[in-house]
Amino acid sequence: MPAPTALQRQPEEIVDDAENVPLPMEVEDELLIDPASSAPTEINPSISAPAALENDTEMHIDEEGRPKFAPAKNTDGPLKVETRKVPIPPHRMTPLKASWPKIYPPLVEHLKLQVRMNIKNRAVELRSSKHTSDPGALQKGEDFVKAFSLGFDVDDAIALLRLDDLYIETFEIKDVKTLTGEHLGRAIGRIAGKDGKMKFAIENASRTRVVLADQKIHILGGFRNIHIAREAIVSLILGSPPGKVYGNLRTVASRMKERF
Template sequence: MSTEAPTSMETETVASKTKLESNTLPPKPKFEPLKAHEMSDGRIQFRKVSVPPHRYSPLKKYWMDIYTPIYEQMKVDIRMNLKARKKCADFVQAFMLGFDVPDAIALLRLDELYVESFEIKDVKTLRGEHLSRAIGRLSGKGGKTKFAIENATKTRIVIADTKIHILGSFANIKIARDSLCNLILGSPAGKVYSKLRQVTARLAERF
């Protein structure tokens, strides 16, 4: 057995080999994707959404238009309880609020879309004719005012009695809501249009 000390080259080789072995990590484990029932510990998850009486007939009419994209794209089962008039899954709740089918389906495809709801009384307490006039200002003649706000802010607006629902991106919902609130507070439509054009112009320049 040799008692000679290892040369410097041998020492560097051993050190490099030891360092390489210490830096070598084990391969990453490969896991199969979880199935839906495994993500919920085997429990079936569901949600019930009440159907307002005035949306029951449209729901039956457009049922397949609603069911098909939800089942095919989201892989979510959905069914209608004809006795209790409730439906499962929360993806079509926008339809229940009064939005058209394409608008409701857009919530499935775009992550940045939201729905915000509020009532006229949340902005100002109005009764009788004052309330009726406020609702009239929100819609305008033939829905002209509502359409103008929708087109300028790229949103969809539903005015259901004293409740207002807005579908759109976070920033655009805020612009539309401010315009609607100004109308409720009594601002003339012309003044609201003017301010709306200024805000949307600044928003367009920013993006």
């Protein structure tokens, strides 16, 4: 009688391919993995999560399958001294010298940075020290000085130090539409308006600050507010009548008041 094939073997026997020796059912049971043993290890609720993570080197997973890590330890000051150099345009050196008594106190007293004005290299140099506690202080200080170098007032630039959701967006008129000669001058005039009224209206409606630096436009504010101001400026560049832009700004301003 021919030997039974693999499909004809009895279910209680498992053949080892290496030795071709049937294995009993007890061995098969040992090879199976218990679902309970493969479940993630639960942390004892009586032990706090930070204490359990500090005393155990294994990685624990919560109910949603996300790993739990020990909280980062606070360090006394920065790990190393870092230096930043912010270049200042030539036309902003005189305002920098005049406003220097208002610029360095927030950097030194609030951010605990070391700062100096390098007149020879036309730059403001920032450096962290052992007294600097905020790891992002150096970046905030650089953004503050850079905002002033772009043309913003000191009081407006200080908002970058106190608030975390403020940004600066810069774009050029040629990024929207290629204009030359008198067409470019008229576009800049539409953005500024008579005696700067159009620019002030955009700032008040969108709660931003706008700087017109020749063909470059700098906007300081929140993400949504920058979007509103940019849309109004783009409409003016493309040739929309100022009256129509005024009406859109009034509508946007009323909606923002209702929201807040």
